[in-house]
Amino acid sequence: MVKCADCGFLCVRHAPTNELPEVHAHWRGDGLISPNLSDGVPRCFVMAFSLDAEATGASGDASHRFLQVINKQRDCPKFVPWVQGFSPKDHKTMLHEKTLLEMQERQRERERQWQEEQKRSDHEWQQSVRKADHARQQKQRVWDRVWGIVLLVLGVVFGGVFTLLVNWLGQKYLGK
DSSP states (O other): OGGGGGGGGOOBTTTTOOOOOOOOOHHHOOOOOOTTTOOOOOOOTOOOOHHHHHHHHOSSSSHHHHHHHHSEEEOOTTOOOTTTTTTTTHHHHHHHHHHHHHHHHHHHHHHHHHHHHHHHHHHHHHHHHHHHHHHHHHHHHHHHHHHEEEEEEEEHHHHHHHHHHHHHHHIIIIOO
């Protein structure tokens, strides 16, 4: 639970310019806001709650109503801690920048995880290529041996047949 009195989005309407400046520390403490500077009605810059309607419906004098509304405990998802000297617009800009930085950090983390996954995937792929290449080389070596043996046997057979043929022809025609 939070209080609007501690939020950077608490503002009042500046009477002369109609802008929404920050509510200074002494105003947050005593609720006394000069009527020349403001209408004295608290407002939420991001409109998380209708503070002006709450103040209008509250009882007591203006400063009491102001303090009653800004000190009420609330469950506000848009709460941002007040930093003195920064306007509600500045607080919204800081929150936006913080959100952007968080998004960038999450994106960097996703990219880092993706790169790690790619690296792991590439490593696995290289391992599978090496295994497939090793299996192919093993198979090639087996076939090389088979063909070597086949050629050796054919060489021996043809050499023996050729020797027998030469001997037979030599006996038949040379009479030896």
